[in-house]
Amino acid sequence: MRARNAELTKERILNAAERSFSERGIDGVSLREIAASAGVQLALISYYFRTKEGLYRAVFHRRIDPISAERTSKLRSLMARKNPPPTVEEVLDALARPWVELRDKRGGLLYTRLIAREVGDPREASRGIVRDLLDPIAREFIGALEKVLPNHPKSEIHWTYHFFIGGLLLVLLKQERIERLSGRVCDLAHGEHVIEEIVGLFARALRNSQKTKKPAARASRNPRGRKGDETRNVLSARRKSAQRRADR
Amino acid sequence: MRARNAELTKERILNAAERSFSERGIDGVSLREIAASAGVQLALISYYFRTKEGLYRAVFHRRIDPISAERTSKLRSLMARKNPPPTVEEVLDALARPWVELRDKRGGLLYTRLIAREVGDPREASRGIVRDLLDPIAREFIGALEKVLPNHPKSEIHWTYHFFIGGLLLVLLKQERIERLSGRVCDLAHGEHVIEEIVGLFARALRNSQKTKKPAARASRNPRGRKGDETRNVLSARRKSAQRRADR
DNA sequence: GAATTAATTAGACGACTGACCAATTAGCTT
DNA sequence: AAGCTAATTGGTCAGTCGTCTAATTAATTC
Numbered sequence: 001m002r003a004r005n006a007e008l009t010k011e012r013i014l015n016a017a018e019r020s021f022s023e024r025g026i027d028g029v030s031l032r033e034i035a036a037s038a039g040v041q042l043a044l045i046s047y048y049f050r051t052k053e054g055l056y057r058a059v060f061h062r063r064i065d066p067i068s069a070e071r072t073s074k075l076r077s078l079m080a081r082k083n084p085p086p087t088v089e090e091v092l093d094a095l096a097r098p099w100v101e102l103r104d105k106r107g108g109l110l111y112t113r114l115i116a117r118e119v120g121d122p123r124e125a126s127r128g129i130v131r132d133l134l135d136p137i138a139r140e141f142i143g144a145l146e147k148v149l150p151n152h153p154k155s156e157i158h159w160t161y162h163f164f165i166g167g168l169l170l171v172l173l174k175q176e177r178i179e180r181l182s183g184r185v186c187d188l189a190h191g192e193h194v195i196e197e198i199v200g201l202f203a204r205a206l207r208n209s210q211k212t213k214k215p216a217a218r219a220s221r222n223p224r225g226r227k228g229d230e231t232r233n234v235l236s237a238r239r240k241s242a243q244r245r246a247d248r
Numbered sequence: 249m250r251a252r253n254a255e256l257t258k259e260r261i262l263n264a265a266e267r268s269f270s271e272r273g274i275d276g277v278s279l280r281e282i283a284a285s286a287g288v289q290l291a292l293i294s295y296y297f298r299t300k301e302g303l304y305r306a307v308f309h310r311r312i313d314p315i316s317a318e319r320t321s322k323l324r325s326l327m328a329r330k331n332p333p334p335t336v337e338e339v340l341d342a343l344a345r346p347w348v349e350l351r352d353k354r355g356g357l358l359y360t361r362l363i364a365r366e367v368g369d370p371r372e373a374s375r376g377i378v379r380d381l382l383d384p385i386a387r388e389f390i391g392a393l394e395k396v397l398p399n400h401p402k403s404e405i406h407w408t409y410h411f412f413i414g415g416l417l418l419v420l421l422k423q424e425r426i427e428r429l430s431g432r433v434c435d436l437a438h439g440e441h442v443i444e445e446i447v448g449l450f451a452r453a454l455r456n457s458q459k460t461k462k463p464a465a466r467a468s469r470n471p472r473g474r475k476g477d478e479t480r481n482v483l484s485a486r487r488k489s490a491q492r493r494a495d496r
Numbered sequence: 497g498a499a500t501t502a503a504t505t506a507g508a509c510g511a512c513t514g515a516c517c518a519a520t521t522a523g524c525t526t
Numbered sequence: 527a528a529g530c531t532a533a534t535t536g537g538t539c540a541g542t543c544g545t546c547t548a549a550t551t552a553a554t555t556c
Contacts, residue, residue, distance in 0.1 A: 166418025
């Protein structure tokens with residue numbers, strides 16, 4: 001007889017479900033498998049989560065709140081800072097870091113994969129998980145990027161945001177493949193390194209954009225719109241480890 | 249009675265399968281659904297493709313060969329050109345264009361989504377479709393980027409390649425979401441525009457990298473390793489429509 | 497310590513799954 | 527016109543699916 005502890009039982013089910021769903025998708029797993037690997041009776045899943053989709057949603061909700069909270073609190077305190085003003089690197093860092101660091105925690109990789117899988121699922125729209133849980137974050141970060149880069153056209157900010165997320169998701173998802181292709185040149189194991197690479201690349205792209213919001217409007221200073229003086233110098237305000245690879 | 253035409257029947261099955269698989273994944277679809285939407289008897293699927301996975305693989309093989317061929321032929325003729333030498337933009341363009349243009353053809357979006365889905369599937373390793381069909385392309389393009397950017401460290405090239413693919417896949421996959429979030433600021437409908445944005449962004453990032461392969465080795469000309477003189481000026485060799493947005 | 501409630505068990509339901517088979521039909525060759 | 531083979535049909539197979547119900551057990555309350 002199992003010890004009667006509802007919370008523990010739910011946790012066991014959620015853990016097993018998270019693993020199974022992230023490994024084989026919502027349709028690739030049966031509730032019987034989940035129940036078995038959780039060491040729990042099949043009917044307990046229905047008892048606690050009603051349906052299979054209910055369980056699936058519960059897996060998401062368990063983890064999404066802490067991450068979202070960390071992300072937005074990080075971003076808000078960052079954007080509130082006046083001196084020195086927040087940099088592009090810092091905004092992108094606040095966007096990538098919670099994901100990457102979650103990956104390195106126990107079970108975190110599973111959840112990262114689960115999110116990537118849900119994002120890639122054409123049926124996700126009907127579930128609305130992405131829309132409800134991730135859209136608010138997207139809006140907030142896009143808004144922050146627009147504030148940090150006031151002269152960049154809106155469209156470019158949006159494009160960059162989605163390229164960034166896509167790149168991050170793929171890298172977190174296809175770790176083995178990237179290592180295989182790169183001959184271990186890319187160091188996927190250390191999250192700090194991943195953050196450094198992706199933040200660096202996208203910050204560079206944004207900084208060196210030739211486009212400006214209104215082509216002729218504010219053309220007084222910095223006429224070609226590249227290498228904005230004020231955004232460039234705050235590189236010194238970067239995070240600890242980000243410096244170690246800034247050769248010369 | 250159906251007209252007896254084996255090729256046509258196979259095509260009908262493959263078309264229906266491509267649609268269903270891309271919409272709901274390999275586990276989200278039953279062979280009966282595919283047979284029904286193809287207007288074909290269930291047993292004909294087994295007859296032509298043996299198993300469900302056999303059908304799945306056939307869907308990939310039907311389309312991957314033309315794309316791979318187009319991509320590599322484009323890339324090879326590009327890399328063979330001496331004067332002017334190939335640019336980063338052109339290499340990235342040859343990488344993105346076949347995908348984007350396929351999307352705009354009949355049924356192409358379905359296949360694009362199918363690939364994204366397979367790439368995101370944790371079980372894809374066991375099938376080996378990505379490894380067999382996409383790894384060769386990846387190696388070739390990474391090699392080309394290394395040739396075009398001889399002073400960039402290998403790792404940066406690799407990272408950039410994967411970020412590029414990830415960004416491209418996500419954008420092609422989540423078209424509706426991006427339009428929703430951007431308030432129609434991003435124009436996903438025109439493939440040319442998508443290519444322009446992603447190629448521009450990543451080329452900018454690569455061009456403005458501060459890193460060099462061997463910090464002090466080949467430091468004769470272009471000592472700071474940024475804004476390579478020769479790569480910068482060939483911007484005029486860019487593709488037709490790429491110019492239309494190069495404001496000022 | 498009996499009553500009440502929450503947690504857990506065991507089992508069954510109809511529906512659906514992929515695979516397979518033998519029988520039948522149409523088109524081609526000779 | 528007959529023979530042969532490829533193409534197509536209708537149906538069956540053993541399993542598995544998610545969900546539900548009724549019975550049983552443990553913990554809590556009065």
